[in-house]
Amino acid sequence: MSERIVGIDLGTTNSLIAFMEGGTPVVIPGEDGVNLVPSVVALDAANQTIVGNAARKFLIETSDRAIYSVKRLMGRGVEDVHDELKFFPFRLASDLDPGEVIRIHLGEKTFTPPEISAYILRQLKRNAERYFAAPVTKAVITVPAYFNDAQRQATKDAGRIAGLEVLRLVNEPTAAALAYGLDKKKNGIVAVYDFGGGTFDISILKLHDGIFEVIATNGDTHLGGDDIDNLLITIALDEIANEHRLDVRRNGEVVQAVRKAVIDAKILLSSEPSTKLEIELPSGQRYQREITREQFETLIEPVLQRTMAPCKQALKDAGLEADQIEEVVLVGGSTRIPRVRQLVEKLFHRVPHTELNPDEVVALGAAVQASILGGSSEATNNMLLLDITPLSLGIEALGGVVAKIIHRNSTIPASATEHFTTGIDGQTNVAIHVLQGERELAKDCRSLARFDLRGIPPMPAGLPRIEVRLLIDANGILQVSAREQRSGKEAQISVQPSYGLTDDQVETMILESFDYAEQDLEQRQVIEARNEADTILVALAKGRKSPAWSALTESEKREIAEQEQALLEVKDGTDYKKIRSAIDTLNQGTTRLAELMMDTAVTSALKGQSMETVNVGQGPTAPHPIGKAEFE
Amino acid sequence: MTDTSPTAALSIVSDKSTNACWSCGSMRAAHFCQSCGTVQPATPVDYFQFFGLDRNLQLDLAALERDFYALSRKLHPDLHAGDADEQQQWSLEKSSQLNDAYRTLKDPIARTEYLLRLQGVDLDEQSTNATEAARASGTAKKQVVPPDMLEEVFELNMQIEELRMNQKMGASDPDLICQLEEHKASFRQRLASVDKELQAGWLQWDGLLTHSQSGTASDEERKKVIDRLVDILNRRSYIRNLVRDVNDALEAVGA
Incomplete structure (x- = not known):
């Protein structure tokens, strides 16, 4: 065991790479000495890709040559991202077929989200290789706990495109728990509240002598700091339109300037009682506006409240009352907002932990997991992570009803075996539709894949007994195998992953599953x-x-x-x-x-x-x- | 047995250890080599066997958890990330078996259902079959509402319907909510008493198991206990659904 395995936090807003140095995880800085690499990819005039801080200025100067928050598009179909694109200045390729992986314009070229993520990963890899003066090819990458199969697969693909063997995908809140748990040899129940740039996760874990057993998780893959920014941006743009009679909503560069200004203001409001928004307009006019923390909090309250239902559901699924949570850990940049801390404290009746930098803790945890996989470090040789699948897995049964076969919050790897038969004499094919989600009907769940079992020996209807085994691996990704039991023949399977055949967003599925x-x-x-x-x-x-x-x-x-x-x-x-x-x-x-x-x-x-x-x-x-x- | 290719040798070794260990009650060596820690290929065993347990329904949950953690520390794919592909696959299979087995056995209802399935009771098809069988024989479908609850269930459905109507009209009726809360409490009580019955059923089953080992339990007795367990589970599921219905109805009006 010689080659280092790195841990990567591929974030919506920022990405980081870390590794285990002796018994301590550390973040590897970039050439500029900064730990955070902004998840922004740009193409310069010479069509060279630029990643990170240097790419940020392109957002403001030539916004059609830069992409940010691409994580929100990972593993999603055209139908999925429709609403998303209202707020983002991305242009989708115009020749997309339904079900095809989306492609986004960057300058004159188009890229899929995994390709763009791969640019970020490559930059991180380069940073680590420079730091070690040795090649880096193996990594652990974190994903939101609430990512579905397609989103996980897309992340793994991004790693592969970047030349990394992805040894494990780890859920972000779980990674954070690993980072916190490293030096605290404690047993007990811990909740991780992870409110990042684009996603929200809540995970509840049981710590037991180095075993980190996740017992429930919930979340929303489209809820984060971006949503707060978008609220502020909308207000600013509306006011500019009203006061200055200037509609800049379609001007990508100005929108990005506004975006930068509101993010700065948002960050300042975590420490100051009020701040000023100042934006220079193309007309030479200046948009100025004072915002108090109180106004800010009132404005964002609905966004923050959306994190409460997943928390309550996770507690319910874990069979616990809020009082039984012994420690609460805050992760993600959005947890710097004082109002967020208040809400979490109120919900769990606990002052949350904030000792570790919320921007870095996930990457540090990924490094811990990398060390567990490497198996060579003293510090982690007693540690083991037992994670769960966030969403139920089901098969479409008669009449479009979903028969759930692996329930959410099952420890992974998890498997289930189902039996199928034919409906017509001599039938040699059986089609099976696998879905992920909590709703009762297939049309409301996320379609994962359609399997075609072929090569069933011709028999009278109902006689073949086809055993299909579905297995969710430790990455939360599905594997399928099938066998016809009467003849003992291994049935051939062709897998067609379905991106966006049903366009419901996974997280709204859950929320809706209660409403509906x-x-x-x-x-x-x-x-x-x-x-x-x-x-x-x-x-x-x-x-x-x-x-x-x-x-x-x-x-x-x-x-x-x-x-x-x-x-x-x-x-x-x-x-x-x-x-x-x-x-x-x-x-x-x-x-x-x-x-x-x-x-x-x-x-x-x-x-x-x-x-x-x-x-x-x-x-x-x-x-x-x-x-x-x-x-x- | 002259074939000495490495794979063949491996499978012979694992077969031997598997057999040896099932007879002595310990499954450890069937899962991983006790001297070098290598994970053994997955073999089809039932969940009780996986943990080296008899098919008892009363289980020491603390011991089960300890075993689960101990086996996880040997079988989990994270601990075999550097192994050859084949061994990684074995670890994946074994560890999914472990998780599936633990998930099933630690839950009292899932455990009972699972045991009944092992005894040849087809719970899956029970309700479908009941319908089909009723149709085929021309008799009415077997009534699943416990007879002593018919009246209360009828009343409950009326009240839930009324609550919904009220909500649609924007009216509220504190008395009605109060009555529903009473139903809820009463169903909860029933649930608790069914759970007691279930535990008594377990006791019976486990007693039978001890007897059958000494060869004194008859098939008839066994059938009787199985039927009883099936009946308890059916009633329990029915009452659980009622509790859920009342809860949903009450939550919908924010009570």
């Missing part, structure tokens, strides 16, 4: 009732063909026909109670038919006839996983 729980349940009940209606209608159609049918009286037949008609009339409606009641009526009306059919089935089986021909029906024959009994 009722609506979901109703839709689900309608779908289930319809499925049941189809089952009984199919069974009835079969019954009509069976010898048992002729044994019914004319009036019985008429009654059944009326009941069938009644069911057909309500079946496509949205009132599941009506569908259910029509099913029950028809069910009762066909009792005697079913009994007669059972008799004939027995008789014909004795005659050596196949049961198949008199089968009462297996229900809808589309492939579907065997549903789980809910004992929640």
Whole structure:
């Protein structure tokens, strides 16, 4: 074990690289001696890429040649980033197909988000190589705990593009806990409140003799300092428009100047009671405005309040009351805002820890994890991180309902095995749709991938037994394998990751899942009732063909026909109670038919006839996983 | 057994140690080599076997947690990041087995469900099958509402509906909320008593297990206990859902 493994915090606003020096994690500074590398990538006039501080001036001078906050676009489809782009001066490539990874203009060229992130990673790598005077090829990279599969995959891709072997993706709040826990040989329950430039995470951990066991996590991958900036920018731009009769909203350079001014003001307001915004306008006029901390706090309160629901949900998922949290750790630049600290203190009834620099603590933790993976450091040889998956993994079942197979907050690696079968005789393919999210319906969850199981030996419908194993690895990334059990054949799988086929943002999914729980349940009940209606209608159609049918009286037949008609009339409606009641009526009306059919089935089986021909029906024959009994 | 290729040799060794250890009750050596720490390939074992446990429903949770941590320290992929690809894959498989097993066994309900599945009870298909079976036989679907709760559940549904209507109209009815709170308390109480029943069921099962080892428990007795556990779980799930419904309804009006 000779080569150093570095730890990287690939942040929305700033990125850092750190490593374990002896028993202490340290951040490696850039050539300019600064630890923070702004996550800004620019193209200069000679089409050379420039990263970090030097790239920042391009934002103001030639804003179409610089990109910032690219992390918000990682692993997302065109449909996902639509709202995002209202606030960012990025131009998407115009020739994007739906489902394609997005590409953004930088000067005349276009790049995908992983490529742009890779420029940042490359810069960090260079900084480390200069520092060590040796090549660096292995890294641990941090991601928001609430990142989904696609976002994680995109981050891993970025590492690969930058020439780094990404040994592990670590969740940012967990990394922070590692950095804090390094010298505190403590046991107990810790909460990490990570409010950064673009994302918010809350994680609750149990510390036990060097084991860091995450028990619950929640968050919002689109909630951060950027949202606070955007509020201030909107106000400033509106006021400029009103007072100076000057609409600069489309002027990228001025917007960036405003952005810089409001960020400076925001930072000052963490220590000063008031500050002044001053912006020079292209007209030569000057926009000036005084902001007090009080005004600022009132303005941003709604943004800060959005962090509270994930915190409460994480506590609930962990089965804990706020009082049971023994320590609270603050991470991310936005936690420098005094009002944020107040809110956290109030929620957990604890003064939060701020000993470590909130900008650096994640990178330091990544270095600790790198050392654990390297396995050669005394300081970390007793430490082990047991992380969890932030989102539930499910499979689309009959009627667009999601059957959850790995629940959120499960320790990773985690796996689940599901069985599928065919619906048509001789069918050799089965399509499976994997989703991530908490909502009940597939259309409201994030589509991760569609799998096509091929090469199933032709068999009568329902006979093949295809075992699909889904495994979430220690990076939080999904792996899939499948096998047909009757023939023992390994089924071929082609994986099609789906970017943005469903455009719901993951975090809004969670929040919405509470708002819409009722609506979901109703839709689900309608779908289930319809499925049941189809089952009984199919069974009835079969019954009509069976010898048992002729044994019914004319009036019985008429009654059944009326009941069938009644069911057909309500079946496509949205009132599941009506569908259910029509099913029950028809069910009762066909009792005697079913009994007669059972008799004939027995008789014909004795005659050596196949049961198949008199089968009462297996229900809808589309492939579907065997549903789980809910004992929640 | 003349094949001496490295992989073959490895698999023979692991098979031996696996067998040896299951018989002595310790699973350690089946998971990793006790002298060099190398992770062994994953073998299909049930969650109880994974921890070297008998299929008892009463479990020492503190001991389970200790075992979970101790095994994590041997099996987790973070500790095998420098190993050959094949061994990394083994560590991934083993550690996912470990996590799945721990998650299932530490939770009393998941544990009971899992045990019932091992005993051949198909909980998954129970509700679907009940519908299908009812249809096929032409009988009405088996009623899952515990008979002694019918009245209360009926009343509850009416009240929840009323609460929703009130909310839509912007009206509030403190009495109604009060009544719902009472239902909630009563369901909670029922839940607690079902949990007691469950524990009694565990005791029965574990007793049976001890007997069956001495060969005195009959299949009939076993079936009886299994049926009882299934019934308890069904009732528990029903009551849990009621508690959830009341909670949701009350939360929706901010009570």
